[in-house]
Structures are given as structure tokens and as C-alpha cells.
Amino acid sequence: MGARVSIGDFAVMTSLSRKALRHYHDSGILEPAHIDAHTGYRFYDTSQVDHAHIIRRFRSLGMSIPDIKALLTTDDAAARTQIITTHLEQMEAQLQQTRDTVGALRELLSPVHVPAHVEVQHKPALAVWSVGATVDVSDIDDWFGAALTTLRDAVAAAGREPVLVVPGGLYDRALFLESRGAATMFVPAPESADPPDGVLAEVLPPAEFAVLTHAGGHDGIDRSYAALGRYVNEHLISHQGPIREHYLGATPSNPMTFSATEICWPIFSTTAPPH
Structure with missing residues (x-):
């Protein structure tokens, strides 16, 4: 265990907002180390910083909460590899779809030409x-x-x-x-x-x-x-x-x-x- 820190300090350390931390708490992928029974204030442990950075990085890459949860809770290296590989394939498919959409939009900038081979x-x-x-x-x-x-x-x-x-x-x-x-x-x-x-x-x-x-x-x-x-x-x-x-x-x-x-x-x- 590390040192206990306030949610404000933890937000600075992880670049995660209060709203994001509350969402990840409710989702069960980043729970506070301690919640004050009287005030409801949430406290985190410095040992959770790396965990938080992993979550933020994968969320920025579009990985779903359930997939992140599965990734963080499994000890099976093959299972983790499969989760990441599947997400990479989804990202590649989305990238190709974006490229196709950009190409179609560029094509719309030019007028429809009647081909000579009708x-x-x-x-x-x-x-x-x-x-x-x-x-x-x-x-x-x-x-x-x-x-x-x-x-x-x-x-x-x-x-x-x-x-x-x-x-x-x-x-x-x-x-x-x-x-x-x-x-x-x-x-x-x-x-x-x-x-x-x-x-x-x-x-x-x-x-x-x-x-x-x-x-x-x-x-x-x-x-x-x-x-x-x-x-x-x-x-x-x-x-x-x-x-x-x-x-x-x-x-x-x-x-x-x-x-x-x-x-x-x-x-x-x-x-x-x-x-």
C-alpha cells in the first residue's frame, strides 16, 4: 500500500476528473481505497495511480468499460492478449470505415459526370x-x-x-x-x-x-x-x-x-x- 490521498490530489495525479472517477467507481473498475462514513469523501491510494493511468489510456483508445474490467481482473495472459487484439481489430475496421467515408465525401465535391459508355x-x-x-x-x-x-x-x-x-x-x-x-x-x-x-x-x-x-x-x-x-x-x-x-x-x-x-x-x- 502507498499513501492515502484526497480525490482532488488523485485527479491531479491521474488526469481523471471527479465525474470520471465517480463513473469508474460505479462501474467497479476503480474503487476508492476508503470512503469516509460520515462525510462520504472518497480517498485513493497512491498505489492505484498506475491502475488509473491504464484505464485512462484504454478509454482514450475507445475500449469499453466491460473490456477494461475484464482486462484488469484476469490473470490469464492469453485472455488479456485476446482482449487487446480484438480491440485493435475493431479500431482498424473503424479506421478503414473512416477512410472510406472521407473518400466518399471528397468524391461528392466533384460533379457527377455522365460516362461515355452508357x-x-x-x-x-x-x-x-x-x-x-x-x-x-x-x-x-x-x-x-x-x-x-x-x-x-x-x-x-x-x-x-x-x-x-x-x-x-x-x-x-x-x-x-x-x-x-x-x-x-x-x-x-x-x-x-x-x-x-x-x-x-x-x-x-x-x-x-x-x-x-x-x-x-x-x-x-x-x-x-x-x-x-x-x-x-x-x-x-x-x-x-x-x-x-x-x-x-x-x-x-x-x-x-x-x-x-x-x-x-x-x-x-x-x-x-x-x-
Whole structure:
């Protein structure tokens, strides 16, 4: 034990405010060495200074109170290492998210440019296997992964190579306008095979689209949507049907990762489709 000190002196020694010390007391990670029964004054011991510095340092690095408590109360070196490693991984993920956000904000400083590679395409009727649902935008990533897995498994069961099949999606305008709407994931239907339970066989009707290929992952796809929408509304006639996407570039080692997304915006055609 060291010398007993007042809360004021302890605050100076540790750079912890009265409010912080009270919070850490209530949390059980830094309790006073003595509390006067009559006055309620709290006193600390000089031997607690290093303990307080550790708490302050980890709190400044964003570590949670429960994790600090677990770190300080365990004698298991491996457990302490795991707690610190997990927190470092969380910090690295947050740092990457911050970098991505900064990049997106810098990109917003520049105007949306209409790329030269917007094409008008006629998509013929297409027999597909599909999985559809009404989803919230907040849940669409989870739904996307589950639906794509279902379709890939169905294609594999039919004796086809799932990676060679280019999947696509249909997204109702309500998803964009109301944050909830119909979504359908589809793949070209394997020949001479019936879909399993939970998978629908249907035919997508022929349609005209303005098509833009967004390179890379989903990040920044909103800018591609903006560029395509501007082109459509300035040069063509927009159709209010569902938006169609095709997902390109999956590999056997990364079947759920795509190198590009083909965005198909439905339009009214003023010419006859090709024969």
C-alpha cells in the first residue's frame, strides 16, 4: 500500500476528473481505497495511480468499460492478449470505415459526370430461376447473400457450374422511394431441369434498357446510378419498371464477390427491337 490521498490530489495525479472517477467507481473498475462514513469523501491510494493511468489510456483508445474490467481482473495472459487484439481489430475496421467515408465525401465535391459508355440495349426474353421477397433496404445485404446462395446451390444440384452463371437482380422502385419493396434474385435457368422447392421458374419479358457498368464493388454505386439516371432523363424516356442488375466477375475462390455490376435502367424504346 502507498499513501492515502484526497480525490482532488488523485485527479491531479491521474488526469481523471471527479465525474470520471465517480463513473469508474460505479462501474467497479476503480474503487476508492476508503470512503469516509460520515462525510462520504472518497480517498485513493497512491498505489492505484498506475491502475488509473491504464484505464485512462484504454478509454482514450475507445475500449469499453466491460473490456477494461475484464482486462484488469484476469490473470490469464492469453485472455488479456485476446482482449487487446480484438480491440485493435475493431479500431482498424473503424479506421478503414473512416477512410472510406472521407473518400466518399471528397468524391461528392466533384460533379457527377455522365460516362461515355452508357449503352442502349435490347434484352431478349430470358428463362430464369428466381428467388423473390419484399425486403427493407436495411436487410437487403443479408437477403442478397441468402438468395444468391440458394440459387447457386440449385444450379449446382442441376449439374451446372455456379460460378459460370451470371446472377442478376430486379429491384422495384419502392425500394428506392419507400425503403421497402420487392426484390428478386435470378440466374439463367439450366436446361432440362426443374427448380427445387423455394426457387421459381419464370421468364423475364424482353425489354429496352440504358446500361452502365459500374466497376468494382458496391461502394460508389450511387454515383453510377446518378450518372445513368441523368443520362436517361436527359437523352431518353425513363420507364418506371424495376431496375435490373447483373453481377459480373465472380471466381471459384470468391463466388460471392463481384468485380463489376451492370446496371440496367428501363426505358421506352422508339425503335423496333433487333430480330
